[in-house]
Amino acid sequence: xxxxxxxxxxxxxxxxxxxxxxxxxxxxxxxxxxxxxxxxxxxxxxxxxxxxxxxxxxxxxxxxxxxxxxxxxxxxxxxxxxxxxxxxxxxxxxxxxxxxxxxxxxxxxxxxxxxxxxxxxxxxxxxxxxxxxxxxxxxxxxxxxxxxxxxxxxxxxxxxxxxxxxxxxxxxxxxxxxxxxxxxxxxxxx
Amino acid sequence: xxxxxxxxxxxxxxxxxxxxxxxxxxxxxxxxxxxxxxxxxxxxxxxxxxxxxxxxxxxxxxxxxxxxxxxxxxxxxxxxxxxxxxxxxxxxxxxxxxxxxxxxxxxxxxxxxxxxxxxxxxxxxxxxxxxxxxxxxxxxxxxxxxxxxxxxxxxxxxxxxxxxxxxxxxxxxxxxxxxxxxxxxxxxxxxxxxxxxxxxxxxxxxxxxxxxxxxxxxxxxxxxxxxxxxxxxxxxxxxxxxxxxxxxxxxxxxxxxxxxxxxxxxxxxxxxxxxxxxxxxx
Numbered sequence: 001x002x003x004x005x006x007x008x009x010x011x012x013x014x015x016x017x018x019x020x021x022x023x024x025x026x027x028x029x030x031x032x033x034x035x036x037x038x039x040x041x042x043x044x045x046x047x048x049x050x051x052x053x054x055x056x057x058x059x060x061x062x063x064x065x066x067x068x069x070x071x072x073x074x075x076x077x078x079x080x081x082x083x084x085x086x087x088x089x090x091x092x093x094x095x096x097x098x099x100x101x102x103x104x105x106x107x108x109x110x111x112x113x114x115x116x117x118x119x120x121x122x123x124x125x126x127x128x129x130x131x132x133x134x135x136x137x138x139x140x141x142x143x144x145x146x147x148x149x150x151x152x153x154x155x156x157x158x159x160x161x162x163x164x165x166x167x168x169x170x171x172x173x174x175x176x177x178x179x180x181x182x183x184x185x186x187x188x189x190x
Numbered sequence: 191x192x193x194x195x196x197x198x199x200x201x202x203x204x205x206x207x208x209x210x211x212x213x214x215x216x217x218x219x220x221x222x223x224x225x226x227x228x229x230x231x232x233x234x235x236x237x238x239x240x241x242x243x244x245x246x247x248x249x250x251x252x253x254x255x256x257x258x259x260x261x262x263x264x265x266x267x268x269x270x271x272x273x274x275x276x277x278x279x280x281x282x283x284x285x286x287x288x289x290x291x292x293x294x295x296x297x298x299x300x301x302x303x304x305x306x307x308x309x310x311x312x313x314x315x316x317x318x319x320x321x322x323x324x325x326x327x328x329x330x331x332x333x334x335x336x337x338x339x340x341x342x343x344x345x346x347x348x349x350x351x352x353x354x355x356x357x358x359x360x361x362x363x364x365x366x367x368x369x370x371x372x373x374x375x376x377x378x379x380x381x382x383x384x385x386x387x388x389x390x391x392x393x394x395x396x397x398x399x400x401x402x403x404x405x406x407x408x409x410x411x412x413x414x415x416x417x418x419x420x421x422x423x424x425x426x427x428x429x430x431x432x433x434x435x436x437x438x439x440x441x442x443x444x445x446x447x448x449x450x451x452x453x454x455x456x457x458x459x460x461x462x463x464x465x466x467x468x469x470x471x472x
Contacts, residue, residue, distance in 0.1 A: 004233045036230050039239065043212070078231035086223075121244070128244040132252075144249045147242065150214045162450075168415045169449045175210075176417035182241055 003120075005032055005078065012074035018066040026063055033081045034059065035117050040085050057098055058085045127185050131178040139174040146171055198228040199348040201380045203235045205416070209242045234351075325466040332431035334395055336364070337421055350379035354386050361389060366396040377406075384416035392425055400432035420451040427460070436468055 005011065011032070017025035037058050041051035062084050065071060071080050092098055132140055138160075145151040145159070153167040160167070198221075203209060208225050211217045217225065229236040339358050357372025373390035377383055391406030407429060410422040423445040430438035443464070446457040 005231070033230070036236060039236075039243070040226055040230075076231075079227060082227050082230035086226075124240060124244045125248060128241065128248050132245065132248055140249065140252075143245065144253060147210065147213060147246045148250045148253070165415075166448070166450050169419055169451060172415055172417045173420065173451055178245060179238065179241055 003031055003035065008075040008077075011077040015066055015071050015074040015077050018063065019069045021067075029063070029066070029077075030059055033062075033078070035120075036078075037081065037085050038117070040082070041089060044089055053098060054088055054092060058088045061088060124182075127182045128178070130185060131181040134181060135174050135177065139170055142167060142171050143174055143178075198224040199380065200228075200232060200234055200351045201348070201383045203228065203238070205382050205384060205413075209235070209239050212239070213242055213246055326463050328431060328434065328436075328467055331460060331463055331467065332428055334392075334425070334428050336361075336366075336396055337389075337392060337425070339389065350376045350383060350386070353379065354383070354389075357386075358389065361393065366393040369393045370397070382413060384410055384413050384418045384422075387413070388416075388418040388422055388425075391422070391429070395425060395429050395432070398432075400429040403429040404433070420446055420449045420453055423449070424453045424457060427457070431464075436464060440464060 006014070014025050014028050014032075018029060034055070037055045038051055041054050041058075042048055045051050045054070058081070062081055065080075065084070071077065073080075132143075135143070142156060142160075145156045146153075151159075153164040153171065156162075156171075157164040157167045198208070203225065208217065208221070212222060212225055225235075229239055339361055353372050354376035357369045357376060360366075360368040360372070370390065370393050373386050373393060376386040377390055380386065387406050387410040391403045391410060394400070394406060395403035404426060407422045407426040410416070410418055411426065423442045427439040427442035427446065430436075430442060440461065443457045443461050446453050447461070
């Protein structure tokens with residue numbers, strides 16, 4: 001459902017093409033890593049707006065480096081993007097403000113990847129809804145207490161009058177069932 | 191378990207419940223960084239993270255619908271109804287006490303029916319002989335239906351996962367024997383991969399090697415909590431049955447039932463059938 005990353009050799013070629021000035025390769029890079037960068041920043045900052053702003057800074061920084069040919073191991077493009085995202089975030093956390101990056105001539109904020117990501121997120125949410133609907137209410141309750149309320153199996157067990165082993169087993173099975181069901185549904189769709 | 195001096199693998203993500211802990215911000219800093227670096231290069235684990243995030247959002251959105259049906263304690267209803275029951279009990283007792291004894295008719299003395307032959311009073315009544323359904327044989331109970339495996343074909347997996355998925359392609363073709371070498375290789379590369387051990391044990395069972403199955407399923411269980419724990423107990427019971435070890439099978443079925451999962455009903459039925467095999471005629 002997410003845009004799958006190309007194999008390392010293909011990513012290396014994308015990096016080489018960017019260094020050679022191929023603008024379509026830049027779009028490709030943003031399409032492949034944009035969602036990962038957004039997720040990383042949203043998880044760390046818990047602020048979607050800030051994550052979006054910082055995400056643009058990350059992409060601009062990566063593209064500028066790639067244009068200058070600063071990536072040494074081009075097949076490790078993913079690790080490089082992650083390292084850049086960490087640096088941008090750490091700078092922001094340390095100083096409380098975004099870095100002033102020179103804007104790129106072309107607008108890389110690229111509305112298209114955002115729209116594509118939103119469409120994919122909507123599709124995923126539909127599949128997740130269907131997967132969760134197939135669980136018993138009790139199992140959905142266990143997942144709610146685990147993934148949303150952050151309760152430990154022992155705490156859930158106390159609330160439900162079960163043993164913590166039973167809660168662990170039911171949680172683990174419920175997660176497995178939902179993930180397998182989503183994989184199955186998404187394979188059928190494709 | 192993830193060791194912090196090297197890159198994280200997909201199996202470590204799954205077995206260490208890393209995604210769940212990441213969502214809840216419960217990872218140590220080094221482990222969190224290793225996981226983030228991993229999902230920047232791995233499609234499978236990034237997809238898993240996105241699925242968990244979507245699940246978290248959906249569960250939160252539909253919180254009202256997830257009312258728990260399991261009773262908190264078995265006897266809580268007693269406290270709700272106890273006052274009403276006490277009042278009722280007192281009223282009935284007082285009513286009976288006030289009622290004149292002469293109004294209570296005596297029950298008629300039992301009379302033997304004309305058709306019923308008389309018998310000495312100390313002789314027990316014998317019911318007409320019922321014909322019990324034939325007890326299943328041990329071989330029938332030991333029969334195994336293979337557990338279903340649903341593959342997730344995504345790129346970016348590590349070598350152990352790649353070997354596992356190759357082996358499971360054979361498994362899905364019901365080629366159990368051909369699946370075994372790949373599963374052995376996968377579980378050797380990652381001894382804590384419960385999925386590889388579980389399907390290795392099942393493949394041994396399906397190829398008529400119950401003792402090897404007992405070893406691998408036992409190792410799966412020894413890993414502790416995993417998505418395969420309940421099924422490992424169930425199939426271990428089947429493996430014991432194939433060796434004629436009814437006590438071992440019973441113990442594993444009890445463990446399956448205790449986990450209160452999808453195999454509970456099947457395990458209970460098997461326990462009942464086993465009791466009939468152990469005590470024929472009952």
